[in-house]
Amino acid sequence: MDAASAFTAPDGLPGGLPDGLILLLPARADGGWRWWRVEQGRLGRERSFMPDAEAAPWGRLEEGGVVTALVPAALAPVRDRPVPDMPPAQAIAAARLEAEAQGIGSAHRHAAAAAGEGRLLSVTVDAGDMDRWLAELAEAGLDATALVPAALVLPRPAAGMVTAELGGEPLARTPDAAFVGEPALTGLLADAGGTVALDAETLAARLLAVHGAPPVNLRQGAYAPRGPGLLDGMQWGQLARMAAVAALLVLVLMLVWIAKWELAASARERDALALAQRRFPAASDLDSAERLAAAGMAKRGQGAANFTAPMAAVLAAMQPVPSIRLRDLGYNADGTLHFTAAAPRAEDVNAVLIALQNAGWKVTVPPSLASDPTGATVVAITVRAP
Secondary structure, three states: OOHHHOEEOOOOOOOOOOOEEEEEOOOOOOOOEEEEEEEOOEEOOOEEEOOOOOOOOOOOOOOOOEEEEEEOOOOOOEEEEEOOOOOHHHHHHHHHHHHHHHOOOHHHEEEEEEEEOOEEEEEEEEHHHHHHHHHHHHHOOOOOOEEEEHHHHOOOOOOOEEEEEEOOEEEEEOOOEEEEOOHHHHHHHOOOOOEEEOOHHHHHHHHHHHHHOOOOOOOOHHHOOOOOOOOOOOOHHHHHHHHHHHHHHHHHHHHHHHHHHHHHHHHHHHHHHHHHHHHOOOOOOHHHHHHHHHHHHHHOOOOOOOOHHHHHHHHHHHOOOOOOEEEEEEEOOOOOEEEEEEEOOHHHHHHHHHHHHHOOOEEEOOOOOEEOOOOOEEEEEEEEOO
């Protein structure tokens, strides 16, 4: 930036004036832009830019750079009135609704409003113009923080009219409005207060003031800047590392719980074995304790391994087969019932075996069937609980 052509912001502007760009967008899509660089509180000289004929001359903005886009006064006239007797937020909302309702083709219009210093500013623009301005800025690699009607660069006069020319565009402002300064229009609206032409130094100061604190920003409602997303500014490598750390923490937590469950199960097994060893000192583990307990109950005719249960099952299986007969019935201490079954046909014996197996008993038979001298089929069978 040429320091000799730069204008320093005067005292009274808000502290911390952001660096960045001020742009003046044209009324026509094929028109040229005007732009100023803002750096260290100083305004650079006015420059021109033709989007269709050249690359963006301002280069890449530094982090934290602010872009203020001034939209044509002819397309964004501003109404200026006192703030009504209501909270500012409510007054702004009411002004937006009123502006949308009064706009021609309100379904395709966009309204914005802002309050400050006891005044309420409202402006209505065509939604198509908003779309075009934002699209042109995006094509130039810019995302404007604020879209401001160009006529608001002028200060509000207490009476009469203030005029100026900015980037070749005439501007005008009265106590009640800010609009394009066409000679025919300014002549009709001029009153006894007279017309004051703004000098270049004051105009430059006003540009910096609007850049630092836009009086009204068209980027409201549906056109408000998008808030930062969850992944904005986050590198995928960082996300992958975070996911890996989260997976590792989950794995560690699972291992801790598995270890706790294993310790709890081992403690329960030790307690159960200690109780069993009081009755069966020879038991070395739970399996041997279970076998010793089953054998003891079998000797007493108790538990699942007793004579009554398998015998009842055999009799129930034989009931549908009246031709079968029992021979050599016996019972062992380990809970095994053994007997010899005889029947005129092998199918009768098989029916009994199938019934016992379906009832859940463990049945063993020889590999082949035999016959006795009477011609009956004879089978040695053992039955025990599974």
